[in-house]
Amino acid sequence: MGFLGKGLFQGMAVTARNFVGSYFDKERMVTVQYPEERVQVPENSRTFPFLVFDNTADHMRCVGCKICEEECPPQCIYIVMDRDENGKPLQRPKVFDIDISVCMQCQICVEVCPFEAIKMDNNYEKSQYDRFDDLVERLPDLLKSNEYYNHIKPAEASAVDAKLKAEADKKAKKAAPAKAAPKPAAPKPAAAPAPVAGRLVIPEDAPFTPEQRAWLAGFLSSAGAVAGPATAPVESAAVELPAVEEAAPDTEAAPAVDTPWHDPGLAMPQRMDLAKERPLADKLMAAMAQTDCHACGYDCRGYADAIAGGAESDLSLCLPGEGETAGMLEQLMKEAGKV
Amino acid sequence: METIYQLLQTWLPNLPEPIMRLISFAVPILFVISVFPGIFAYTTLIERKALGRIQNRLGPNRVGRWGLLQPIADGMKLLTKEDIVPRKADKFTHFLAPVIAVIPSVMLFAVLPVGSGLIPVNLNIGILFVFAISTGSVLALFMGGWASRNKFSLLGAMRAVAQVVSYEVPMVLAALVVVMATGSLSLLTIAQAQSGGFLNISNWFVFQPWGFVGFVLFMIGAMAESARTPFDIPEAESEIIAGYHTEYSGFKFALFQLGEYLASIALAGVTVTMFLGGYNGPGSHLPYVGWLISMGWFFSKMMGVIFIVIWIRGTWPRVRVDQLMSFAWKMLLPMSIINIFAAALYHFMPSKFLAWVVTAVGLLICWWGLAKLNSDGEIKKRTYRYAN
Numbered sequence: 001m002g003f004l005g006k007g008l009f010q011g012m013a014v015t016a017r018n019f020v021g022s023y024f025d026k027e028r029m030v031t032v033q034y035p036e037e038r039v040q041v042p043e044n045s046r047t048f049p050f051l052v053f054d055n056t057a058d059h060m061r062c063v064g065c066k067i068c069e070e071e072c073p074p075q076c077i078y079i080v081m082d083r084d085e086n087g088k089p090l091q092r093p094k095v096f097d098i099d100i101s102v103c104m105q106c107q108i109c110v111e112v113c114p115f116e117a118i119k120m121d122n123n124y125e126k127s128q129y130d131r132f133d134d135l136v137e138r139l140p141d142l143l144k145s146n147e148y149y150n151h152i153k154p155a156e157a158s159a160v161d162a163k164l165k166a167e168a169d170k171k172a173k174k175a176a177p178a179k180a181a182p183k184p185a186a187p188k189p190a191a192a193p194a195p196v197a198g199r200l201v202i203p204e205d206a207p208f209t210p211e212q213r214a215w216l217a218g219f220l221s222s223a224g225a226v227a228g229p230a231t232a233p234v235e236s237a238a239v240e241l242p243a244v245e246e247a248a249p250d251t252e253a254a255p256a257v258d259t260p261w262h263d264p265g266l267a268m269p270q271r272m273d274l275a276k277e278r279p280l281a282d283k284l285m286a287a288m289a290q291t292d293c294h295a296c297g298y299d300c301r302g303y304a305d306a307i308a309g310g311a312e313s314d315l316s317l318c319l320p321g322e323g324e325t326a327g328m329l330e331q332l333m334k335e336a337g338k339v
Numbered sequence: 340m341e342t343i344y345q346l347l348q349t350w351l352p353n354l355p356e357p358i359m360r361l362i363s364f365a366v367p368i369l370f371v372i373s374v375f376p377g378i379f380a381y382t383t384l385i386e387r388k389a390l391g392r393i394q395n396r397l398g399p400n401r402v403g404r405w406g407l408l409q410p411i412a413d414g415m416k417l418l419t420k421e422d423i424v425p426r427k428a429d430k431f432t433h434f435l436a437p438v439i440a441v442i443p444s445v446m447l448f449a450v451l452p453v454g455s456g457l458i459p460v461n462l463n464i465g466i467l468f469v470f471a472i473s474t475g476s477v478l479a480l481f482m483g484g485w486a487s488r489n490k491f492s493l494l495g496a497m498r499a500v501a502q503v504v505s506y507e508v509p510m511v512l513a514a515l516v517v518v519m520a521t522g523s524l525s526l527l528t529i530a531q532a533q534s535g536g537f538l539n540i541s542n543w544f545v546f547q548p549w550g551f552v553g554f555v556l557f558m559i560g561a562m563a564e565s566a567r568t569p570f571d572i573p574e575a576e577s578e579i580i581a582g583y584h585t586e587y588s589g590f591k592f593a594l595f596q597l598g599e600y601l602a603s604i605a606l607a608g609v610t611v612t613m614f615l616g617g618y619n620g621p622g623s624h625l626p627y628v629g630w631l632i633s634m635g636w637f638f639s640k641m642m643g644v645i646f647i648v649i650w651i652r653g654t655w656p657r658v659r660v661d662q663l664m665s666f667a668w669k670m671l672l673p674m675s676i677i678n679i680f681a682a683a684l685y686h687f688m689p690s691k692f693l694a695w696v697v698t699a700v701g702l703l704i705c706w707w708g709l710a711k712l713n714s715d716g717e718i719k720k721r722t723y724r725y726a727n
Contacts, residue, residue: 008655015393015654022392031397 043153046120048100049109051142052149060143061117063319064093067291068109068118076102077109089296091319096142100126101135114291114320116160122152171323214260217270261286262300268324280336281308287328289320307333343367367459371448378638379600380410385642386649393653420589428586429486436483437591440598443475447605452527454618454634465526466518469609470511473564476602477503480573483595484583495582498660499573503564505664509671510560513553516682517544517613526609530617539623543616548699549682552706554614556675558644561606563667565599568652572663607644608637615640669713677705 022028032039049068053060064081082094109118121144128134150157208216259282261271268287275286285304292299296317298306306312307329315333318325344363347354354362384399384406391398399406424433450465452458462468477500484496518524521532536542544550563570574582584595611617620636623629658666681698688694 011654012650015650018395019389019392019650019653022395028395029397030395033397 041122041124043122043155045122046105046107047124048103048105048121048126048137049098049107049118049142050121050144051096051139052117052119052146053143054146057143057145060092061115062093062096063091063115063117064089064096065114065291065319067112067114067320070292071108071112073106073108074102074104076100076104087297088314089317089319093139096139098137098142099135100137101131114289116164119149119153119156119160174323214266214270214274215263217266259285259301262290266290268328272328279308280332281305283332284308284329287321287325287332288318289325291320371459372445375445375448375601375604376597378604378642379597380414382600382604382645383413383596384409385646386652389646389649390653393650414593417593418590420592422589422591423586425488425586427488429488432482432486433586434591436479436486437587437594437598438479439482440476440479441594441601443472443479444598444601444605446472447602447609450526451605451608452530452612452617453608453637454630455623456527457618457630457634458527461525461527464524466514466524466529466609466613469526469605470507470514473602473606474503474507476598479595479598480583483587487583487586489586491579491581492583492585494579495573495575495585498575498579499566499583501660502566502570502572502663502667505667506560506563506570506671509556509667509675510564512672512675512679513556513560514613515675516549516553516678519679519682519686520544520547520550526612526617530612530619533616534619534624538621539619540616540621543614543619545614545616547685548695548702549678549685550614552674552678552681552702554610556671556678557610557614558647559671561603561610562648562651563663565603565606567603567648569655569657570663571657572660575657577657603648604641604645607641607648610644611637611640615644665713670709673709674706678702 018028051060051062064079066079066081069075069077069079076099078095078097078099079093080095082090082092084090105120107120110120126135146157146161150161206213261274262285263271266274271286271290272283275283278286281304284307285300288300288303290300296303296312296319298312303312303317307315315329316326318329343366344359347359347362351359387409388398388406399409402408402412424430447469449459450462450468452461480499480503481496484492484494484499487493517529521529523529523532533542533544545554562568566573574584576582579585584592587595616636618633618637620633620640623633623636625632681702684701685694685698688697
């Protein structure tokens with residue numbers, strides 16, 4: 001039955017229910033009284049990056065390779081690499097500043113870091129009294145332990161830990177046979193870099209263009225490395241990817257074609273395969289990690305040219321490439337008879 | 340005032356006559372200017388708390404326990420704010436408006452019987468005084484709006500004038516039934532007329548059909564008069580920023596708020612006195628403690644009315660200007676005139692019970708008829724000619 005003003009009284013009833021209910025029903029009250037109470041932030045929430053160290057602050061994972069500095073869209077990261085008196089990189093940053101007033105929390109630095117050194121924090125209490133200096137986070141502020149990382153993001157951190165452990169195991173496994181048989185690939189020097197690590201191979205009749213095939217091979221090999229524990233390298237001539245050879249002709253058409261291996265997503269065997277018909281400098285470049293990180297003091301091209309030209313004799317400067325690159329460089333130099 | 344004078348004569352007969360007069364003047368004045376602004380301060384807190392609870396929030400709870408010091412913090416904040424006067428404003432009028440806004444609101448308390456025999460001034464034309472003075476606040480609103488030299492201020496001021504003048508009419512007519520019933524314009528006499536009966540309750544005018552209708556009409560009028568939601572058209576912030584006090588800050592703004600709230604409280608007090616039995620209630624006529632109990636009844640009833648006003652503010656949306664006007668002139672005015680006839684009919688009926696039933700039914704029928712006359716008919720389902 002309707003009468004004039006019925007809706008008004010229904011509204012009054014609703015607000016009266018809210019008024020009385022708010023004193024008895026805790027579920028109704030949505031207020032979180034901030035300084036005393038805090039909202040439980042979701043695990044994947046992120047604010048600003050921090051640097052992870054293992055055990056003690058001296059064992060920071062960051063090597064100061066500057067990849068994140070280069071990739072950072074708003075350019076809020078500033079890194080100076082720490083070097084000894086001879087100019088040799090000490091594999092750690094001397095200065096690492098993040099201007100959190102500029103940072104847009106995009107997480108790209110985390111994506112590009114090959115060392116799992118930089119991660120996103122979820123601490124949102126960043127208020128400061130000074131809007132210039134206080135909003136620049138210096139190296140000591142940025143360094144946080146792996147335990148902290150595991151505490152704020154358990155799932156993500158345990159995946160990262162598993163990956164790092166797998167890589168360490170792989171390295172140890174690789175180091176052991178290398179000691180036992182220093183030159184396993186002596187009979188086939190040119191084709192030696194062919195071993196393709198990984199379980200995923202692309203069938204030859206798969207409908208891909210050469211570019212797609214090259215990219216896919218790199219993607220699959222890196223995905224395989226991330227996803228599971230390392231498998232023993234499969235020595236197989238069948239996965240030499242003949243199509244890729246066509247993709248690397250000796251044309252000077254475009255820079256991208258000129259150095260098709262210049263892609264950090266590709267695995268070492270693919271890169272070496274792409275460069276195998278090239279002169280020594282190109283092969284050396286293909287052995288680099290392709291990140292143009294400047295850790296060595298050059299970009300990838302420059303470092304390769306410097307080694308080939310004899311200006312640089314230290315073959316262990318490529319930090320992102322780690323032992324893999326150093327070993328390959330040594331092998332290439334030996335093959336070229338320059339050592 | 341007379342009560343205090345008589346008390347002084349009984350207790351301290353040696354006091355000189357002028358000092359006795361002075362004290363009997365000073366005590367009610369001090370009472371009014373200390374108690375009612377305090378009620379104003381805590382009404383703002385109660386309002387914010389209640390609105391918060393209505394919206395399932397906590398309301399202010401940081402300053403003091405349960406936010407009890409919040410009014411003091413608000414006051415300090417408003418007092419220390421910069422006082423801004425627009426460059427092209429009419430400076431003198433701009434300054435005068437908030438002062439004038441407070442004066443009539445405070446003066447209203449002069450005729451309110453806050454307890455049994457406790458009335459600052461027992462004017463024999465109390466109701467007339469209330470209406471005459473409360474309309475004076477519209478002058479302040481218009482002065483403020485005009486002097487600010489701001490379109491929104493002026494619009495708000497004009498709306499305020501239109502609204503207050505319109506709602507004054509049904510409000511006065513609604514109050515008229517009480518005057519008819521008691522034959523007096525004095526608020527004290529009106530309050531006394533509602534004493535007696537069962538527990539000092541059953542004689543309240545609100546329990547008569549015409550009294551109830553008068554109470555509703557008077558409440559609506561009082562809310563419109565003090566520009567409370569849903570009649571806060573003069574300061575509709577979604578349309579005209581803050582209306583007439585757009586250009587006021589700091590202490591002057593606080594004075595406007597004070598005036599508005601005091602008017603609201605005073606009109607709640609007048610409503611209580613005229614329809615809800617005033618200070619009458621169980622125990623209000625006991626010897627020795629009666630004055631205290633009656634004061635308790637008056638203030639608790641007044642706070643109850645204020646709470647209803649807050650509750651309404653937390654619930655109902657603001658009416659449009661045209662709805663505001665048509666509601667006043669097409670609905671409230673005829674209803675209040677009919678109510679006067681109903682009260683007269685009630686008075687001349689032979690039996691009280693018969694009178695009660697007849698007037699109740701008659702008023703209900705009139706309410707229903709007016710609603711039908713004013714309705715736009717059933718809202719039809721809208722059809723779109725070109726949509727399909």
